[in-house]
Amino acid sequence: MSDRAPAIATHSPELEHHFSSLEQQLEASVMGMWVFLITEIMFFGGMFCGYMVYRYQYYSAWVAGSQKMDFRWGTLNTIVLLCSSLTMALAVRSAQLGRRKAIVIFLLITILFGLGFLGIKGIEYHGHWAEHQFPGLNWAWPEANSHLVALFFSFYWAMTGFHALHMVIGVGLVSWIAYQAWKGRYHSAYYTPVEVVGLYWHFVDIIWIYLYPLLYLISHKHISG
Amino acid sequence: MSMATLTAPSAERENYLNQEYGIRSWLLTTDHKRIALLYLLSITFFFFIGGFFALLIRLELLTPAGDLLQADTYNKMFTMHGQVMVFFFLIPAVPAVLGNFLIPIMIGAKDLAFPRINLLSWYLFIIGGLFMLYTILTGGVDTGWTFYTPLSTQFLDTHVVAAALAIFIAGFSSILTGLNFIVTVHRMRAPGMTWSRLPLFVWSNYATSIIQVLGTPVLAITLMLVALERIFKLGIFNPQMGGDPLLFQHLFWFYSHPAVYIMILPGMGVVSEVVTCFSRKRIFGYKFMALAVIAIAVLGFLVWAHHMFAAGISLYAAMIFSLLSYFVAVPSAIKVFNWTTTMYKGSISYMTPMLYAFGFIGLFTMGGLTGLFVAALGIDVHVTDTYFVVAHFHYIMVGGMVMAYLGGIHFWWPKISGRMYPEAWGKLAALIIFIGFNLTFFPQFVLGYLGMPRRYWQYSPEFQVLNVLSTAGATILAVGYLLPMVYLLWSMRYGKVANENPWNAAGLEWMTASPPPTFNFDQTPTVTWEAYNYDELKEVPVER
Numbered sequence A: 001m002s003d004r005a006p007a008i009a010t011h012s013p014e015l016e017h018h019f020s021s022l023e024q025q026l027e028a029s030v031m032g033m034w035v036f037l038i039t040e041i042m043f044f045g046g047m048f049c050g051y052m053v054y055r056y057q058y059y060s061a062w063v064a065g066s067q068k069m070d071f072r073w074g075t076l077n078t079i080v081l082l083c084s085s086l087t088m089a090l091a092v093r094s095a096q097l098g099r100r101k102a103i104v105i106f107l108l109i110t111i112l113f114g115l116g117f118l119g120i121k122g123i124e125y126h127g128h129w130a131e132h133q134f135p136g137l138n139w140a141w142p143e144a145n146s147h148l149v150a151l152f153f154s155f156y157w158a159m160t161g162f163h164a165l166h167m168v169i170g171v172g173l174v175s176w177i178a179y180q181a182w183k184g185r186y187h188s189a190y191y192t193p194v195e196v197v198g199l200y201w202h203f204v205d206i207i208w209i210y211l212y213p214l215l216y217l218i219s220h221k222h223i224s225g
Numbered sequence B: 001m002s003m004a005t006l007t008a009p010s011a012e013r014e015n016y017l018n019q020e021y022g023i024r025s026w027l028l029t030t031d032h033k034r035i036a037l038l039y040l041l042s043i044t045f046f047f048f049i050g051g052f053f054a055l056l057i058r059l060e061l062l063t064p065a066g067d068l069l070q071a072d073t074y075n076k077m078f079t080m081h082g083q084v085m086v087f088f089f090l091i092p093a094v095p096a097v098l099g100n101f102l103i104p105i106m107i108g109a110k111d112l113a114f115p116r117i118n119l120l121s122w123y124l125f126i127i128g129g130l131f132m133l134y135t136i137l138t139g140g141v142d143t144g145w146t147f148y149t150p151l152s153t154q155f156l157d158t159h160v161v162a163a164a165l166a167i168f169i170a171g172f173s174s175i176l177t178g179l180n181f182i183v184t185v186h187r188m189r190a191p192g193m194t195w196s197r198l199p200l201f202v203w204s205n206y207a208t209s210i211i212q213v214l215g216t217p218v219l220a221i222t223l224m225l226v227a228l229e230r231i232f233k234l235g236i237f238n239p240q241m242g243g244d245p246l247l248f249q250h251l252f253w254f255y256s257h258p259a260v261y262i263m264i265l266p267g268m269g270v271v272s273e274v275v276t277c278f279s280r281k282r283i284f285g286y287k288f289m290a291l292a293v294i295a296i297a298v299l300g301f302l303v304w305a306h307h308m309f310a311a312g313i314s315l316y317a318a319m320i321f322s323l324l325s326y327f328v329a330v331p332s333a334i335k336v337f338n339w340t341t342t343m344y345k346g347s348i349s350y351m352t353p354m355l356y357a358f359g360f361i362g363l364f365t366m367g368g369l370t371g372l373f374v375a376a377l378g379i380d381v382h383v384t385d386t387y388f389v390v391a392h393f394h395y396i397m398v399g400g401m402v403m404a405y406l407g408g409i410h411f412w413w414p415k416i417s418g419r420m421y422p423e424a425w426g427k428l429a430a431l432i433i434f435i436g437f438n439l440t441f442f443p444q445f446v447l448g449y450l451g452m453p454r455r456y457w458q459y460s461p462e463f464q465v466l467n468v469l470s471t472a473g474a475t476i477l478a479v480g481y482l483l484p485m486v487y488l489l490w491s492m493r494y495g496k497v498a499n500e501n502p503w504n505a506a507g508l509e510w511m512t513a514s515p516p517p518t519f520n521f522d523q524t525p526t527v528t529w530e531a532y533n534y535d536e537l538k539e540v541p542v543e544r
Ligand SMILES: [Cu+2]
Pocket: B256, B257, B260, B303, B304, B306, B307
């Protein structure tokens, strides 16, 4: 009886029936997202592991492949994503303070940065495709170590491709919570979805922070041989 | 028509089964108990598909000549037997059915932390299952359940991508179930339900969830890379293009060895509950039992390369992995010793679930000890890819897990259905399964030791006697598996109505109605007692 009383006292439309308080609901949701992010680390971890094994084995091919990356685009995209993380963090802060307008504005800017990243990635992808740098489908490499550089590009497409897929899902999620925020669903006592999507967004950013040096910045002075 | 319900006053009371009717109320349910039943139906379906393949395999091996099946068809049979049984029956068996049903009740919660994600994970399972059925119906796949490269990527012309996708999707179902359990155990426990009061069933499902969450994503990306390699003709695991097949094996077994523990830890949880109840004693060494499952889950991630001793890894790596594999025996032995000690001087009643628990303890011990044989480098080289290995892992996965699963289904059947199963039939089926199992798989230890290789559709004539025994055993086993399906269905209508606690067992799940109301308890319980407080329970005669 006594442990039911607070549940009724804090009962609000956002509280799902199986939780006893909004606090418990927020804690569970945030923990759920953290556990999910751990599974994501393991998922990307498989590719990072393969990348490291072959980079160690075929270093010169990795250098040759990396030199085909335009590091200016990569750097720009890194900046774009870091900015998006800032606006995402500001959106969460606004949610905690219950400022509806600010949440919507910061989320919209985050979406713009996200789309900007995907646009730039698209330009790069187009360039690689035009230069026959897609192994299997559209591949031409003038030098002898062709199949090893193809290995590099296999990882490049797989790793950035899965990352881009996560970005697309992220933009979708942010759009959804922006719409909900615009309808006034969030206030200082309830902003769980904003917090949880924020965690996801930062995680996708961090993956890129690792992809950027691993793919774009391998020894640019080193000549392949 | 409704005679049975009319004569049973307790069936009138509102519970999770009769609260709503209609297919919609099931397909859109977020009630963990209903989702558990959805899983029960789906995995039973896949169990019989996988069993059908097994029967074809055993029929082919009745004679030394390859007469019933051609080599290619035989390859498909054992591949799909393995994939269906592992990914669509064994992995979801105890967690997704019994765990789903029981964990929230056992910790005094109204539901899992994320009921809609729970439903989503069932749908993912079904979508994965449909891909698997598509694979089966359009010609099958013959990679072996292990998808070894470059065989799976370069040389086969079967539905490798569809099968990989099926397992990829079912994998996310498993990940989401594990995620849900972890958060539920951390955040949804009733007041007073401390970690040291959790039933061991909850502990072992918690340990399983850790493996599901950490391991399954690695399998997912590995199968994805195999699919991409096939679709785009990449060379990631192809030695001709600089790729490394051993890398595939490392990544695959990084998941698939721990996956063996997904297929045994939840069974250990079931056995702990059953053994205490039918010995009327608190579990011996509760803390060690809880720590042992966590230790198995953690150590399980450090031993994967013992599947690769004959694949060309360095001798030093092999020695380390061999040693680490031996460490797993320590917590496993603790489990077995503590169950035995729990029974010592207990007042044991030989009900059906207890018979299955006996079966589990004996067969798991056999499977575990032969596991030490194959973890030893010298012996492993001798028995690699023979029937010895086949017998070893079937003792764990069928002798262990399927026994525990069936024991658990019988133990909690009154809670799930509100009816008792017929005890005599239950005992008979348990006995038939035990005999059938041993007759099927014990000869395979001998066959393997004598050198009969696995995965061939024909064999030399001197192995025939043992193979005939094995096939005869498989037939008996099949009868044993069909029986519970028949009498459990029968009991849903005609079984004796079960009261709240027909076994006079400890645990929160026995303190609510059978079947439980939708929100499990009329009011959130407050726990003031330790787990398995059988010494404090009033002795009332057990319903028989
Ligand atoms: Cu193993």
